[in-house]
Amino acid sequence: MPPPLRGSHESLVHQNEMAEMDGLERIRDDEDLADRIAHGLLVPVPASANLRVNTDLPENRRYCRPWTAKFLSDLAKAHAATFAGSPLEVTSAVRTVEYQRQLRHINGNAAAADGDIASPHLTGGTIDLAKAGMTAREIGWLRAWLIAQEQAGKIDVEEEFRQSCFHISVYKSYTAPKPASDAPVKQGPVASASMLAAHGR
Numbered sequence: 001m002p003p004p005l006r007g008s009h010e011s012l013v014h015q016n017e018m019a020e021m022d023g024l025e026r027i028r029d030d031e032d033l034a035d036r037i038a039h040g041l042l043v044p045v046p047a048s049a050n051l052r053v054n055t056d057l058p059e060n061r062r063y064c065r066p067w068t069a070k071f072l073s074d075l076a077k078a079h080a081a082t083f084a085g086s087p088l089e090v091t092s093a094v095r096t097v098e099y100q101r102q103l104r105h106i107n108g109n110a111a112a113a114d115g116d117i118a119s120p121h122l123t124g125g126t127i128d129l130a131k132a133g134m135t136a137r138e139i140g141w142l143r144a145w146l147i148a149q150e151q152a153g154k155i156d157v158e159e160e161f162r163q164s165c166f167h168i169s170v171y172k173s174y175t176a177p178k179p180a181s182d183a184p185v186k187q188g189p190v191a192s193a194s195m196l197a198a199h200g201r
Contacts, residue, residue: 007159008158018156018169019169024124027094030098042124053089065123068126070174070175071154076088083138090128091129128168131165154174
């Protein structure tokens with residue numbers, strides 16, 4: 001059983017830095033949210049037999065970035081292959097700055113709406129997955145699957161215990177093109193010498 005994926009101040013700062021590197025702005029209010037949905041910058045959370053959305057989540061907040069949707073589809077498919085009939089549940093996706101400020105008034109543990117530790121949900125790239133109802137085996141499997149993605153630099157993940165969920169920020173690199181195939185490349189003496197010099201640095 002991998003240990004819990006505990007969050008930190010540094011992790012939250014890093015999630016905001018990555019969002020900035022990906023060119024993502026924080027979504028201001030419902031009007032801004034609707035505009036981004038209309039222009040395809042946000043897509044529906046890909047609900048399926050293997051992935052459901054918590055019914056308490058308002059319709060206009062059941063959206064995320066396209067690469068986050070791809071991540072969710074891949075995760076749900078991999079999870080279903082091992083745990084058939086036990087769908088994952090998204091409890092939170094995109095949020096607005098306006099909503100986050102309201103949330104701060106009623107939930108002291110909610111992340112800020114501004115600054116370098118603002119909630120990554122404000123960019124639409126982040127989702128929360130419920131842990132409630134999961135077996136210990138499922139939680140262990142998820143930790144291992146998510147750790148591999150984090151080590152590849154494609155996500156940041158932490159477990160929240162008050163809300164009992166996995167908080168996952170997904171980056172554009174998740175859907176980055178795969179490198180070219182490892183087909184042999186013919187190189188002359190000069191090219192080979194240059195490569196040896198480079199590796200020797």
